[in-house]
Amino acid sequence: MARAGDISQFGDVFEPDEAQEPILARGMRDALQEWLEEIWAEADLAAVGISARRRALFDGKPGVGKTTLAHHLAARLGLPMLAVRPERVISKYVGETGERLGRLFDLASNADDPIVLFIDEFDALSRQRRRSEQASDDSRNEEVNTLLQRIEQHEGFIIAATNYGAHIDQAIWRRFDIHLTLELPGQRERELIVARYLAPFGLPADALRALGESLETASPALIRKLCEGLKRQFVLGPKLGYDMTRDATIARTLATIHPHPDVGKPRLWSHGENDSAVRALPWPIRRADEIAANAAPADGAPGAPDNVVRLR
Ligand SMILES: Nc1ncnc2c1ncn2[C@@H]1O[C@H](COP(=O)(O)OP(=O)(O)OP(=O)(O)O)[C@@H](O)[C@H]1O
Ligand SMILES: [Mg+2]
Incomplete structure (x- = not known):
């Protein structure tokens, strides 16, 4: 499906009708249901001065269903999901990554054409940040900071996924207001x-x-x-x-x-x-x-x- 501004240049668009229902343990189902109720109750929450949480970090081993669950959630919100492809955002040219991130988040913020942003392998970014000790790494650090800022300011839904929750640094962790650990199935x-x-x-x-x-x-x-x-x-x-x-x-x-x-x-x-x-x-x-x-x-x-x- 063609999208305004063609956000698909930054990743793969997953449509709601292609989503699969994940088989989940009861605890996880309850947690998801609670989050969805919160989102559907947006107006009631606004009336008491709070908003629904929109930034989630999924943590779980490979193949445990992080991407499947994100797609499913997007579908339950009636929204498509953009699975961001890091190689289409990260550029080796100074300044270009920040610019692309700006374009990506601007497109994703278009209220007429809402989309859930899904950022996989988020731990890779956090590691990049930690290793940035030399001056030559400053621009990379800067880019990660730009990403974190954009995440924090973003009004739409963002789901990030990682296989290594324990290794995510605190600065990144606290940008997300929901943390879900996907366990292996029972x-x-x-x-x-x-x-x-x-x-x-x-x-x-x-x-x-x-x-x-x-x-x-x-x-x-x-x-x-x-x-x-x-x-x-x-x-x-x-x-x-x-x-x-x-x-x-x-x-x-x-x-x-x-x-x-x-x-x-x-x-x-x-x-x-x-x-x-x-x-x-x-x-x-x-x-x-x-x-x-x-x-x-x-x-x-x-x-x-x-x-x-x-x-x-
Ligand atoms: N809860 C589930 N119920 C049914 N099928 C599932 C479930 N979770 C995952 N699958 C299936 O397992 C496969 C891998 O799932 P998925 O890609 O979502 O895992 P992932 O956690 O994102 O993996 P990775 O860490 O490799 O990105 C998919 O084909 C999906 O259909
Ligand atoms: Mg995945």
């Missing part, structure tokens, strides 16, 4: 994430539970890759004449997917096709609708979509 969330990304295939409740347990410490991104890797095998394996037995298929799938070193290796990757969760997998894995036809899910079992943040 057992229930893992089951829901498997069910979502394995669809249209499905697993009976006990196999799903076992698989969820074997994925402890996995990020949503890793679980998604595993499920999509399996589905790819189901479709392409027979065409390629591969061995489609359970152990061979699981071993092939796991071999191509590597857990991020910062997140830790879930048990499934340590035990491979010998894992008890693999032993518990029905094979071939059937379609979810066939399983549902045979057994209605128990109360509270995955499949009940109450754990998903709904778009209004």
